[in-house]
Amino acid sequence: MSERKPSIHWTELPEDTSGSPNAADSNFYCSVVGRLLAERTRAAGY
Numbered sequence: 001m002s003e004r005k006p007s008i009h010w011t012e013l014p015e016d017t018s019g020s021p022n023a024a025d026s027n028f029y030c031s032v033v034g035r036l037l038a039e040r041t042r043a044a045g046y
Contacts, residue, residue, distance in 0.1 A: 010034025 013030045016023040 010038045
């Protein structure tokens with residue numbers, strides 16, 4: 001039986017506040033991917 005690895009909720013992903021040119025893109029990507037993974041996991045019954 002495999003053990004579940006520790007995880008965090010997608011809303012708890014840290015925001016990139018570095019001010020770099022890619023910060024906004026990175027923040028958007030993390031929020032969208034996190035939400036989609038959460039929806040898929042919930043739909044699969046995990």
